Amino acid sequence: MQELFAFIYRLRVLLVFVLLEVVCMLLIINNNSYQKAVFFTSANRAVGGMMQTTADLEDYVTLKDDNDKLLAENATLRQQLLEYEKLSALLQEQLDTTFQFQKDSLYDTSNYRFIPANVINNSTLKAKNHITIDKGEQDGVKPGMGLITSQGVVGQVKATSNSFATCYSLLNTNLKVSAKLTKNDALCTVTWDGQNPAVGQVNYLARHIDVAVGDTVGVSGYNALYPPEVLIGTIKSVENLSSETFLKVEVELFEDFSKLSFVYVVSPLFKDEKDSLEQVSLKE
Amino acid sequence: MVGSVIGRLVALFFVLILLQGIFLRNFALFDYALLYPYVALILILPFGIRNMTALFMSFFLGLIVDVFYDTLGMHAAACVLMAFARIYILKLMSKEEQADDLTTLPSVSSRGFQWFALYAFILVSVHHVGLFALEYFNTRLFLSALLRGVASATFTVTVIVSVQYIFGGARKTRFRSS
Numbered sequence: 001m002q003e004l005f006a007f008i009y010r011l012r013v014l015l016v017f018v019l020l021e022v023v024c025m026l027l028i029i030n031n032n033s034y035q036k037a038v039f040f041t042s043a044n045r046a047v048g049g050m051m052q053t054t055a056d057l058e059d060y061v062t063l064k065d066d067n068d069k070l071l072a073e074n075a076t077l078r079q080q081l082l083e084y085e086k087l088s089a090l091l092q093e094q095l096d097t098t099f100q101f102q103k104d105s106l107y108d109t110s111n112y113r114f115i116p117a118n119v120i121n122n123s124t125l126k127a128k129n130h131i132t133i134d135k136g137e138q139d140g141v142k143p144g145m146g147l148i149t150s151q152g153v154v155g156q157v158k159a160t161s162n163s164f165a166t167c168y169s170l171l172n173t174n175l176k177v178s179a180k181l182t183k184n185d186a187l188c189t190v191t192w193d194g195q196n197p198a199v200g201q202v203n204y205l206a207r208h209i210d211v212a213v214g215d216t217v218g219v220s221g222y223n224a225l226y227p228p229e230v231l232i233g234t235i236k237s238v239e240n241l242s243s244e245t246f247l248k249v250e251v252e253l254f255e256d257f258s259k260l261s262f263v264y265v266v267s268p269l270f271k272d273e274k275d276s277l278e279q280v281s282l283k284e
Numbered sequence: 285m286v287g288s289v290i291g292r293l294v295a296l297f298f299v300l301i302l303l304q305g306i307f308l309r310n311f312a313l314f315d316y317a318l319l320y321p322y323v324a325l326i327l328i329l330p331f332g333i334r335n336m337t338a339l340f341m342s343f344f345l346g347l348i349v350d351v352f353y354d355t356l357g358m359h360a361a362a363c364v365l366m367a368f369a370r371i372y373i374l375k376l377m378s379k380e381e382q383a384d385d386l387t388t389l390p391s392v393s394s395r396g397f398q399w400f401a402l403y404a405f406i407l408v409s410v411h412h413v414g415l416f417a418l419e420y421f422n423t424r425l426f427l428s429a430l431l432r433g434v435a436s437a438t439f440t441v442t443v444i445v446s447v448q449y450i451f452g453g454a455r456k457t458r459f460r461s462s
Binding site: 012013016017020021023024025026027028029030031032034035038039 | 335336339340343346350355356357358360361364365368371418421422
């Protein structure tokens with residue numbers, strides 16, 4: 001121990017020198033805007049690279065889970081394909097026999113393009129959680145686009161750089177998702193109160209609406225952010241307080257945000273067209 | 285004797301800081317070489333001064349100059365670097381018996397022109413190159429920082445040595461204690 005102190009004592013000039021230089025660097029970085037910009041830009045690049053590397057490594061760890069999920073998704077898709085093939089054959093038959101217009105939905109999935117992306121940073125413990133993905137402007141990601149997985153809604157793109165994008169997680173107290181009950185199309189808004197990452201809140205459901213535990217909540221599709229088939233979760237609890245205007249409803253989210261690793265960014269092909277039309281017609 | 289040395293250093297401190305902070309702020313030779321004669325204060329600290337004291341004095345000297353230049357930290361970092369280099373340069377260049385000498389200041393009069401010019405040029409170069417490197421803050425620009433630092437150091441050392449001759453210090457005043 002004594003030798004250690006003697007060693008430190010012998011190095012004291014060097015240590016004081018290093019200490020003073022560190023103090024100077026802190027002063028420089030905090031008080032000079034150019035040096036600050038250079039420092040934080042390179043630091044961000046380094047941190048971004050590190051986040052990418054850790055995410056790459058984590059991808060291997062969750063590879064099996066992801067694989068299973070993809071297999072299951074594949075199976076459902078194939079099942080659906082079969083059903084559609086049957087349906088289209090049936091429809092063709094009907095068309096052939098009786099010529100009639102089929103009801104057309106604006107929100108056909110062909111109106112959307114899905115950009116697959118890896119999650120390279122994610123949190124669930126804060127009140128305002130964000131997700132960073134490895135796709136950016138060069139892949140067609142723009143601020144405001146929706147983020148989904150095969151399980152359900154994940155969030156919304158907040159800002160983009162050339163090859164990365166930060167997104168509001170659904171677990172962000174600032175994000176509101178326009179939603180509806182799949183049972184009776186009752187319009188509502190899903191938010192998160194910042195507490196349990198598995199449970200969200202359903203707001204603005206009037207008290208007369210028939211809601212039961214176990215009902216499914218999906219997106220409304222009115223703002224063309226998400227395809228209307230995308231789900232959010234199932235109703236966990238319903239409280240009908242006579243003192244409140246709206247029901248107090250909690251929804252159990254389908255998506256497990258702590259295990260998020262692969263998402264789709266929803267790029268609506270006709271959103272601009274729809275928005276500009278609505279803007280013009282609403283002005284009149 | 286020690287008291288008069290301290291008095292001289294304090295007087296020099298005020299003169300150099302005022303000169304540096306007010307008159308030399310925007311002065312550049314050929315728009316390229318800058319003049320920082322205030323580093324003379326670090327050069328002429330007594331041979332026997334404690335290393336720790338020299339480091340802290342340089343740090344605060346740099347901070348004060350930084351306040352004038354609005355570059356908080358840069359001059360301080362360069363000055364600390366220079367004071368640290370001074371320890372090793374003096375170990376190489378000074379005589380053994382001067383290790384505890386608190387009254388002799390390194391100058392042209394005490395050690396001769398050649399010795400002082402070399403000593404000053406090395407240390408001032410360290411300071412200036414460090415300062416420009418910090419100002420550019422970019423590894424790709426290090427070569428330009430090096431060139432500009434050495435050019436400015438030549439300018440600064442010329443001025444420091446000239447002043448010692450002009451004000452007579454180099455001929456008459458000798459700070460020898462014994």
